[in-house]
Amino acid sequence: MEFTSITSTHLFFFIFLLFQQPFCASSVQFISNHTVIFEDDTPRLLTYGSPVSIFPFFEGLSIKNSAKAITLKIWMPHNCTGDVKILLYNPIRNVRIISQYRGGNKVNVFNGTTFVPTGFTSPIPPLVSSYVFAIDQVVPLLRPEGILNSLATSNPNGEWEIYFEDSAEGFDGYVNKVVLTIQGKKTALLVVTLRKKKEKKIENNVY
Numbered sequence: 001m002e003f004t005s006i007t008s009t010h011l012f013f014f015i016f017l018l019f020q021q022p023f024c025a026s027s028v029q030f031i032s033n034h035t036v037i038f039e040d041d042t043p044r045l046l047t048y049g050s051p052v053s054i055f056p057f058f059e060g061l062s063i064k065n066s067a068k069a070i071t072l073k074i075w076m077p078h079n080c081t082g083d084v085k086i087l088l089y090n091p092i093r094n095v096r097i098i099s100q101y102r103g104g105n106k107v108n109v110f111n112g113t114t115f116v117p118t119g120f121t122s123p124i125p126p127l128v129s130s131y132v133f134a135i136d137q138v139v140p141l142l143r144p145e146g147i148l149n150s151l152a153t154s155n156p157n158g159e160w161e162i163y164f165e166d167s168a169e170g171f172d173g174y175v176n177k178v179v180l181t182i183q184g185k186k187t188a189l190l191v192v193t194l195r196k197k198k199e200k201k202i203e204n205n206v207y
Contacts, residue, residue, distance in 0.1 A: 041177040046078065051165040052175045058091075058157050068183045070148040072098060073114040076164065078173025081109045081133070085165045088148065088180075091158025096146030101167070102128045107136040111176075115144040152182060 026040040038056040046052050070088075078084060081103025089095045103109045118124060125141040133139070164175050 036182045038180040039178070044175045045172065046076070046084065046164055046166050046175050047172040048083075048166050048169045051163060053164075054162040054175070054178055056160045056162075056180055058160065068149075069117055069120050069181070070152060070183075071114055071116045071120065071181045072144070072148070072162065073112070073179040073181075074175070075111050075177040076113075076173060076175050077108045077111045078166075078171065079107055080105050080168070080171035081107070081173075083166050083168040083171060084110075084173070085163075085167060086110075087161075087163040087165075088146075088151065089161040089163065090151040090154065090156065091160060092154055094151060094154070096144065096148055096151055098144040098146070098148075099128045099142075100145060102131070102133070102145075104133045106133045109133055109137065109139050112138045112140065114141055115148070116141060117147065117149050118143060156182065 025042055026038070036058075040054055040056075044052045044054075072088060074086070076084070076086075082101050082105060084103070085100050086098035087095050088098055098115050099110070115128070116125060121141065125143055127145070128142045129145050131139065131142060160180070162178050162180065166173065
């Protein structure tokens with residue numbers, strides 16, 4: 001029986017191939033006040049012509065669930081934040097605008113930003129559409145352009161979508177992490193899957 005020795009070249013090639021595969025890490029948490037938290041920290045390149053979609057899939061949520069709050073936290077370093085549109089779809093494809101080309105030419109201002117509904121915190125954070133982005137610095141708390149809580153007034157079960165689109169050439173970024181939180185009634189079961197899908201056109205019901 002012959003044994004093939006593993007050289008440093010073989011080892012290097014194996015490690016190289018390993019790191020060509022994307023690392024997918026997502027999780028779901030339940031906490032005592034029945035908050036459901038979806039988290040995904042798979043880095044994804046965000047560049048012109050290549051939108052990024054992340055698909056939480058919920059099952060077993062109460063059909064009568066009326067969310068007290070839906071919040072979305074994103075880590076999106078980008079060299080020109082105002083090039084990017086961010087949307088949130090619920091399972092029946094109603095969509096709310098998180099940010100539509102806000103941030104101007106500032107760098108990394110959404111790299112750790114939480115978008116919250118009105119009344120979620122005090123004092124009330126500014127609207128992303130009216131906030132003045134004066135410096136290259138993360139804005140920790142903003143209100144989105146659309147009313148997020150209304151997305152959970154229908155059946156919240158099924159596939160949601162967090163959508164990022166870079167609409168201008170010249171500057172790139174990443175979607176490094178997202179955390180989608182739904183605060184509502186106690187849930188019986190929640191599972192999450194991630195699936196690759198082609199770019200979708202924006203449908204009706206944009207608010």
